[in-house]
Amino acid sequence: MSRFAVIVKKPLFMLAVVLPAALIVEFFVLEAGAGISLPPDRGSAVSTYEVRERGMEVHFITRNKRFSIVDLWSKNGSAVEALVLRESFVTDRQEGIEGDKSTVTIEAVDGKNVIWSFEEPGERGEPINQLYEITKFGCCASPNTYTYFSLRDGKKLRTSPTKLNPEEFAALEKTLYY
Numbered sequence: 001m002s003r004f005a006v007i008v009k010k011p012l013f014m015l016a017v018v019l020p021a022a023l024i025v026e027f028f029v030l031e032a033g034a035g036i037s038l039p040p041d042r043g044s045a046v047s048t049y050e051v052r053e054r055g056m057e058v059h060f061i062t063r064n065k066r067f068s069i070v071d072l073w074s075k076n077g078s079a080v081e082a083l084v085l086r087e088s089f090v091t092d093r094q095e096g097i098e099g100d101k102s103t104v105t106i107e108a109v110d111g112k113n114v115i116w117s118f119e120e121p122g123e124r125g126e127p128i129n130q131l132y133e134i135t136k137f138g139c140c141a142s143p144n145t146y147t148y149f150s151l152r153d154g155k156k157l158r159t160s161p162t163k164l165n166p167e168e169f170a171a172l173e174k175t176l177y178y
Helices: 003-008 011-034 167-175
Strands: 050-054 057-073 079-095 103-111 114-123 124-128 131-136 144-151 156-160
Touching: 057 124, 079 124, 103 124, 103 131, 114 131, 114 144, 131 167, 156 167
Parallel strands: none
Antiparallel strands: 050 057, 057 079, 079 103, 103 114, 124 131, 131 144, 144 156
């Protein structure tokens, strides 16, 4: 029996060399072939769709995630810093029923840490200047609802049944600086 065959049969060799090599190969196969990456949620934005039956009811559930990078001005308006937003939109629509149950969740992140977050019923959301606007579509002949949050600290500033006109928007944004 060769010297190599004797070494390969030892448990220490298996634990120290073969097992780590197998794990590294498995990682590359999963990453390249199956598209599975680590860590699963920190820096990724995965969207899913599912049809779920509950008794006689059919629900269509979507979960969409994305990242946005916005410029955040300092309180005196002299400096700009980048703010990363992790945006999540979950919608549960029931077949044959008008309207849906939707939620928008926003987290401001700086690498690993969440600086602030908020959650609000709604279907759409977008950062606009120093504010974040969430739109909740009206149901059953009711109007849309617009909710505005501060990108500085995630606090809710205003909810309105109509979209803010430019003057109202500027006045709301101005409150962030005083």
